[in-house]
Amino acid sequence: MKKQIIAMGGGGFSMEPDNLLLDEYILAQTGKERPKVCFLPTASGDSAGYTERFYESMSTLTCEPNHLSLFHHHPGTSDLEGYLLTQDVIYVGGGNTRNMIVLWKEWGVDVILRKAWEQGIVLAGLSAGSICWFEHGVTDSVIPKQLHYMNGLGFLPGSNCPHYDGEAERRPTYHRQLREGLIPAGFAADDGAGLHFIGTDLHRVVSSRPNAKGYRLNVVDGVVTEDELDTNYLG
Numbered sequence: 001m002k003k004q005i006i007a008m009g010g011g012g013f014s015m016e017p018d019n020l021l022l023d024e025y026i027l028a029q030t031g032k033e034r035p036k037v038c039f040l041p042t043a044s045g046d047s048a049g050y051t052e053r054f055y056e057s058m059s060t061l062t063c064e065p066n067h068l069s070l071f072h073h074h075p076g077t078s079d080l081e082g083y084l085l086t087q088d089v090i091y092v093g094g095g096n097t098r099n100m101i102v103l104w105k106e107w108g109v110d111v112i113l114r115k116a117w118e119q120g121i122v123l124a125g126l127s128a129g130s131i132c133w134f135e136h137g138v139t140d141s142v143i144p145k146q147l148h149y150m151n152g153l154g155f156l157p158g159s160n161c162p163h164y165d166g167e168a169e170r171r172p173t174y175h176r177q178l179r180e181g182l183i184p185a186g187f188a189a190d191d192g193a194g195l196h197f198i199g200t201d202l203h204r205v206v207s208s209r210p211n212a213k214g215y216r217l218n219v220v221d222g223v224v225t226e227d228e229l230d231t232n233y234l235g
Contacts, residue, residue: 001120004029005155005197007130009162009189011208013057014050014094014126019206020057021234022194025087026124027063029196039067042103043095043128046071050093063089070103081112087216088215089122094128098141098150100128110153117155127162134160136183138174147173149183156200159186164215166191175224178217185218193231205231 006029013021019086027035039054041047043045046069058065068076068083084090090113092100105109117123123133131137135154138161147169152160161174170188177183187202189195192212196204205214214229 001118003117003120003199004122005117005133006122006124006194007133007156007160007162007187007189007197008124008126008194009130009212009214010094010126010166010191011119011194011212012126013054015191016208017053017057019208022063022192022206023057024061025194025206025234026091026122027061027127029122029171031089032088034062034064035162036064036066036086037089037091038084038087039065039093040109040125040129041093041095042070043097043100044093045095045099047095048134054091054093070107070109070170077107079162080107080109081115084109084112084116085119085121087116087121089124090116091122092125094127094129096141097128097131097137097139097152101151101153102131113153114155115199123155130162130189131160134158134186137161138170138177138183149177156197157184159183160195161186161188162191164188164190165212174217175226178219178224179222181219182187186216188215188226190214202229205229207233208232208235210235
C-alpha cells in the first residue's frame with residue numbers, strides 16, 4: 001500500500017464550498033468508487049457548524065462521509081483504532097494546531113494516524129490539517145494572534161507553512177524562521193494549493209485556483225531560497 005498525504009495550504013470545502021476540486025482530487029486517490037471519508041474537526045473544538053459543512057459538501061460527492069469527535073459523545077471513541085482504520089480517507093480540518101496535537105497524543109490518535117498512513121489510508125487536511133503531518137510548521141496556535149513555529153507529528157520531514165498567499169505575515173515569518181535556523185527547510189502552499197506526497201517524497205502539486213501555487217524553501221549560506229513548484233490546476 002502506498003503511503004499518501006495531501007497537505008493543503010487552504011481551500012477544500014472549508015474555504016471553497018462552491019469549488020470542491022481539491023476534495024474530489026483527495027477522494028480520487030483512494031481508487032475506490034465510493035470511499036469512506038472521516039472528518040477530524042479536532043482543531044476547531046469539534047465545531048458543530050464546521051462538521052455540518054463537511055457533510056453538506058460531501059453529500060454532493062460520491063463518498064461515504066463520517067466524522068470523529070473527541071469533544072462530544074461519539075461511538076467511534078470506544079474503539080478509535082478500529083474506527084479510523086476502516087476509513088479510506090482521514091480528512092483533518094483547520095483550527096488550533098497545538099490543541100489538536102495535544103489532544104491526539106492524549107487519546108493516542110497520533111499513533112493510529114501513523115498506522116493508517118502506513119496501511120494506505122489517504123491522510124489529508126488544510127491549515128492545521130496540513131501543518132500536523134510535518135516535523136515543524138508555521139502556526140498562530142502557540143501565541144494568540146502571533147505566528148510562531150511548532151512541532152508536528154513528523155510523518156513528513158522538514159517544515160510546512162499554509163495560507164502562504166492568504167495571510168500577509170506568513171511568507172515573511174517563514175523566511176525569518178528559516179533564516180534564523182528556528183525551523184528546517186520545507187514547503188509552503190497558497191490557499192487552494194495541495195501538496196501530494198507519496199511516502200515522504202513530493203509527488204505532485206495541485207490547485208483549485210488558477211494562480212495558487214506550492215513552493216519549496218531552503219537556506220543556502222544564510223540566504224532563503226524559494227522555488228515555485230510546477231502546480232497542476234484541476235479546473
